[in-house]
Amino acid sequence: MAEGKRVETAEQAEFRQYCRAWLQDNHPGTPPVPIPQSALELKEPEAMAWLQDWQKSAWEAGLVGTDYSTDYGGSGRDGLQLIANQEMQRAKTPYLPNIVGMGMAGPTINFHAREDVKRELLPPLLSGEHIWCQGFSEPGAGSDLANQQTFAERDGDSWVINGHKVWTSLAHFAEWMILLCRTSKEDKYNGLTYFVVPIREALGKGVTVRPLIKITGGTGFNEVLFENFIVDDRYRLDAVGAGWKVAMTTLAHERGAGALTTPAAGGMAVQEENAVNPSNAYGLIDLAKQSPRNGKTAADDAVLRDEIMKLVIRQEGLKQTQRRGRVAALVEDGTRIPLQNKLVSSEIGQDIGALAYQIEGAASSLYVNDPHAPAGGQYPMAYMNSFGGTIAAGTSEVQRNILGERVLGLPKSK
């Protein structure tokens, strides 16, 4: 329903046709090894390498980085990334692995880095050759992100960095990191400076990456320690002390409210014919039909039917709200819908997982390591993973503060 006919320009229609044709001939097929629910959980080098190959071929074909300038490895064509994304999703391609790079680092570099740094870093970022990670959170800086303690001290044309970052997804694959540091203890917000730093080449030489294990048992994120790690001043983004402002560009894009559309492909549909997508509310209908309850199925239970419909409505509502967010005549305030996006989608995802647990009944106790687990145990895993969505990138509680303050104009919490 969301694609096809439209008030689409000739250029857009032509590009959509091009994407569709290219994807028909160049779909990467089934991965050689199973890939996890999200790129943030990748741990097998073989899976990462295969996904990097896929991103590179999509980039070379012009489906990734479409909206970026040709000087930076893009196609210099405004507003076409969304179409490429829709067509990749339609073709059920696997996801693109450089998710932090494209979703956060890329736009931030594009808007804040020096010209030579843009030319150096953006092409291998968009091609997926360089995987990126994000060094924002610290043990004492979660929801209160500005409470950064990792310190960068100036030393001529370099900076010496000491500190401790946590929840760093993909750091074990990353060549580069976006890094928020304190450069002054005088001022909480204006004492921050933003860098892009080459961590891979410094492993064992000032940078240590250690895995952290999630409640699912899966990995994907890490803690990263810096001990006298030396970084060239050219990798500073914007002015010394402007780190908070630069970080807002990153966060806006992370939450789906940025100026640049993030390249994004499908999901896990490539895995196998009947693989479930545990973040799709409609999938609960099939799950309910397969789940025994009271001598019938969960799909015959009036209460569960009502609960499933509530989620289906919220999911369809979010889709329609995102669509309405692009129609200027039907929005009163340009930030109101984009700022809801992350909050609403992560909470729907969580509630799908929680409801699946109820639908499955006793069998919901079976996990991914049990051959009899309904839907391969993906729902309990997705439910546990969903807390990544409601906690990362600003918890749901912080998101509600932001919405209340910026959109409804309520007094600030801090």
Added chain:
Amino acid sequence: MPQSNNFGFGDDEAMLRDAARKFFQANCPPDRLHAQVAHDYSIDRPIECIWDQALWRQITELGWTAACVPEAAGGIGMPVVAAVALAEEAGKVAFPSPLIATLCSTMVLRECSSDAATTALGAVAGGQALSLAMTNRAGSWDADATDVDATGGTLNGTAYFVQDAGKADRLLVKARTANGVGLYLVDPSIEQVTIVPDGIVDLTRDQAHVQFAHAPAIELAAPGTGAAIVERAMPAILAIVSADMVGAGEWLLQTTAEYAKTRTQFDRTIGFFQAVKHPLVNVMIDVDRAKSLAYAAACAVDEEPDNAWMLARMAKAAASDMAAFSANRAVQFHGGIGFTWECYVHLFFKRQMHNQTLYGDAVYHRAKLADLLMGAAA
């Protein structure tokens, strides 16, 4: 056929909506509304039908009721999204008028194919107010439910839950015959028709049950065809009523947020407290969901009929829940003053309560949606 990116909401629709917004801002501020409809707070007050007929005449002269009448019948021929936008603006000021009832009736007439229906549509375009008399005593929303019988061109029986009955120039009546349900047009001012007003909670409309005793009627849809016509029109009606709730929900949201910025307790304006701030954000999210689904449902009626029922049921379910929640939080966060008659919030609270169940509440529509998407339960 897929939907247009912009919900079919183009420049003409935006112009009509903006004009309506301006008109309501100028003519229907909440203090005037309160003075008009809430002048008598006594619980045993007489049942009244209160509205500004001069304002209604201006609206019909501005062509709002002609907007969604097809051009062939003398109207402007705009899509259903235009009606939804008008309903949203009317909801934002809790406007007492036959506007919503007339827009809903227009949707039924558009599905009839008789000359009589075309004539009736022309009269709507010319300013005639209509309302639907289609519900039985049990309050069933089923397309074939009615307690009115039609024989030999006359109607007998009673229609219940007729919206804005005291303001309508004509009633569109669903009636049973030996050959199935037909649709009829009746002049409620004739002596064979008795309007018995209901005492209702909502102060911004009137409702009645209407008795027919050998009332002469014009046939709009032949016996046996009426239920299917109502069935086809219902998604548009659900979208319109949902939009009314969206407008009222937005007023409740903004008014309560404004109050939370001015009311001080513990040396702070109360909007500082997350126990107030976060639920208000939840109201906003719910208003946005209902609004998006209402426009998507209207657009489906216009462009993607196969999905109209699904999206309309989603819209009405989402809007009904939002209506209850937005009204509830508005009174609560206004505190003691919100609990009083003098605070304007109760006008919108009561309108939301009314619209919540009109044409089916959230539980009803989710059950029907489940039948549609999951199949019937065993």
